[in-house]
Amino acid sequence: xxxxxxxxxxxxxxxxxxxxxxxxxxxxxxxxxxxxxxxxxxxxxxxxxxxxxxxxxxxxxxxxxxxxxxxxxxxxxxxxxxxxxxxxxxxxxxxxxxxxxxxxxxxxxxxxxxxxxxxxxxxxxxxxxxxxxxxxxxxxxxxxxxxxxxxxxxxxxxxxxxxxxxxxxxxxxxxxxxxxxxxxxxxxxxxxxxxxxxxxxxxxxxxxxxxxxxxxxxxxxxxxxx
Amino acid sequence: xxxxxxxxxxxxxxxxxxxxxxxxxxxxxxxxxxxxxxxxxxxxxxxxxxxxxxxxxxxxxxxxxxxxxxxxxxxxxxxxxxxxxxxxxxxxxxxxxxxxxxxxxxxxxxxxxxxxxxxxxxxxxxxxxxxxxxxxxxxxxxxxxxxxxxxxxxxxxxxxxxxxxxxxxxxxxxxxxxxxxxxxxxxxxxxxxxxxxxxxxxxxxxxxxxxxxxxxxxxxxxxxxxxxxxxxxxxxxxxxxxxxxxxxxxxxxxxxxxxxxxxxxxxxxxxxxxxxxxxxxxxxxxxxxxxxxxxxxxxxxxxxx
Numbered sequence: 001x002x003x004x005x006x007x008x009x010x011x012x013x014x015x016x017x018x019x020x021x022x023x024x025x026x027x028x029x030x031x032x033x034x035x036x037x038x039x040x041x042x043x044x045x046x047x048x049x050x051x052x053x054x055x056x057x058x059x060x061x062x063x064x065x066x067x068x069x070x071x072x073x074x075x076x077x078x079x080x081x082x083x084x085x086x087x088x089x090x091x092x093x094x095x096x097x098x099x100x101x102x103x104x105x106x107x108x109x110x111x112x113x114x115x116x117x118x119x120x121x122x123x124x125x126x127x128x129x130x131x132x133x134x135x136x137x138x139x140x141x142x143x144x145x146x147x148x149x150x151x152x153x154x155x156x157x158x159x160x161x162x163x164x165x166x167x168x169x170x171x172x173x174x175x176x177x178x179x180x181x182x183x184x185x186x187x188x189x190x191x192x193x194x195x196x197x198x199x200x201x202x203x204x205x206x207x208x209x210x211x212x213x214x215x216x217x218x219x220x221x222x223x224x225x226x
Numbered sequence: 227x228x229x230x231x232x233x234x235x236x237x238x239x240x241x242x243x244x245x246x247x248x249x250x251x252x253x254x255x256x257x258x259x260x261x262x263x264x265x266x267x268x269x270x271x272x273x274x275x276x277x278x279x280x281x282x283x284x285x286x287x288x289x290x291x292x293x294x295x296x297x298x299x300x301x302x303x304x305x306x307x308x309x310x311x312x313x314x315x316x317x318x319x320x321x322x323x324x325x326x327x328x329x330x331x332x333x334x335x336x337x338x339x340x341x342x343x344x345x346x347x348x349x350x351x352x353x354x355x356x357x358x359x360x361x362x363x364x365x366x367x368x369x370x371x372x373x374x375x376x377x378x379x380x381x382x383x384x385x386x387x388x389x390x391x392x393x394x395x396x397x398x399x400x401x402x403x404x405x406x407x408x409x410x411x412x413x414x415x416x417x418x419x420x421x422x423x424x425x426x427x428x429x430x431x432x433x434x435x436x437x438x439x440x441x442x443x444x445x446x447x448x449x450x451x452x453x454x455x456x457x458x459x460x461x462x463x464x465x466x467x468x469x470x471x472x473x474x475x476x477x478x479x480x481x482x483x484x485x486x487x488x489x490x491x492x493x494x495x496x497x498x499x500x501x502x503x504x505x506x507x508x509x510x511x512x513x514x515x516x517x518x519x520x521x522x523x524x525x526x527x528x529x530x531x
Binding site for chain 2: 048049050052063065066070072076078079080081082084085086088089090092093094095112113114117
């Protein structure tokens with residue numbers, strides 16, 4: 001369990017997150033949707049503890065951060081480090097002994113090449129593999145499907161399902177609504193730093209329709225395309 | 227073209243400003259450091275001119291990176307491109323050429339000038355996917371990456387050691403060991419993103435102990451072949467070797483702690499000056515080490531706890 005209570009974050013006068021309170025349970029998948037700049041990544045950074053904030057985060061774990069696997073939007077890779085070494089770095093960091101990396105290389109990545117030369121999707125898959133090898137209890141995945149090919153897309157969806165069955169907590173942000181519909185138990189809408197709606201599976205279609213009609217069509221209409 | 231060079235000048239000034247130093251003062255410091263390095267090189271080695279010439283050409287060749295030359299070719303005519311490349315290569319080699327002229331190495335200076343200009347025709351693909359093997363793969367990342375990026379400096383140290391043995395010059399051998407330790411310090415100049423510190427399930431003191439232990443182990447491993455050769459051929463200099471090793475290790479630990487003392491910000495000028503001052507006054511380390519340690523623990527706390 002993880003509870004976020006009255007979380008607020010601002011950069012100077014610019015308020016990024018306003019009074020966010022959310023509960024995340026074990027064995028559930030949560031989606032966070034919102035436009036670019038709505039505060040999704042900042043919220044994730046606050047949860048994992050690399051951004052200071054006002055408010056409280058409570059959990060079952062005394063050392064919450066050591067139980068979280070965080071997949072950043074743009075994972076960073078040094079210029080002269082191989083995929084295998086990156087996996088070793090993240091495993092060592094959590095004191096996980098992993099001697100069979102090749103078996104766990106389910107995305108068939110060229111692990112002995114420099115990770116910085118990987119494509120966007122390959123980088124994402126390498127970072128995903130690294131946090132899975134760490135065997136975390138909570139997974140925060142910022143745009144896990146970004147740049148990823150269709151087969152890997154299906155693998156990620158399957159992984160999320162398996163993690164849910166293992167009673168892990170998963171929080172995902174994605175711009176692809178269909179992937180959220182397929183994986184999530186609940187979706188929170190983040191708009192201008194505030195949670196404006198939280199919907200369960202039964203309301204996903206209605207939310208999608210609403211977003212299409214209001215958010216998309218209304219904006220595209222303003223282009224007055226002819 | 228004038229705009230291009232003006233922009234390059236502004237970029238260098240911005241880098242200096244970002245480093246927290248007035249550009250004019252930065253140029254003056256660079257000139258002093260370069261002069262000191264030149265004088266020291268000529269003091270310790272009779273092959274200084276050749277090492278110096280190689281450094282000049284190595285520096286010029288850095289500008290021939292394929293992505294960079296591709297960009298210039300795309301935006302300038304062929305003639306403009308060649309002028310730009312030729313001028314910037316000569317600008318980079320110029321301090322070395324002046325140094326060679328001061329030491330009356332006329333032919334070598336002319337050679338460096340001509341080869342630097344000729345290098346403007348080259349385009350070097352540095353982003354090749356050839357993975358350089360490293361003995362430091364087990365616990366990434368500083369030595370893993372540092373070794374791959376700086377292996378030419380290690381090879382140079384090896385070359386100096388061979389010359390030291392061939393010409394019975396113990397000082398040159400000691401310089402080679404000091405160079406290896408200095409290169410190890412360089413591995414800790416680059417600060418990693420917060421995420422790569424956050425991933426560690428360690429408290430700040432544990433994290434620092436882990437980093438320092440690895441640095442000591444790997445630096446010792448890297449020094450070992452050099453130290454062994456030195457002890458075999460110059461046993462009478464074992465005391466000096468021990469002194470250089472201990473001092474080098476102390477500076478290395480200072481570099482590790484210094485990296486995290488202002489984390490996540492990179493090394494700034496006051497920190498750089500403190501370190502530079504400690505080189506000329508080693509007892510300063512007695513103050514620097516505990517100071518950097520306390521600061522590092524404080525800076526790492528919000529990320530690791």
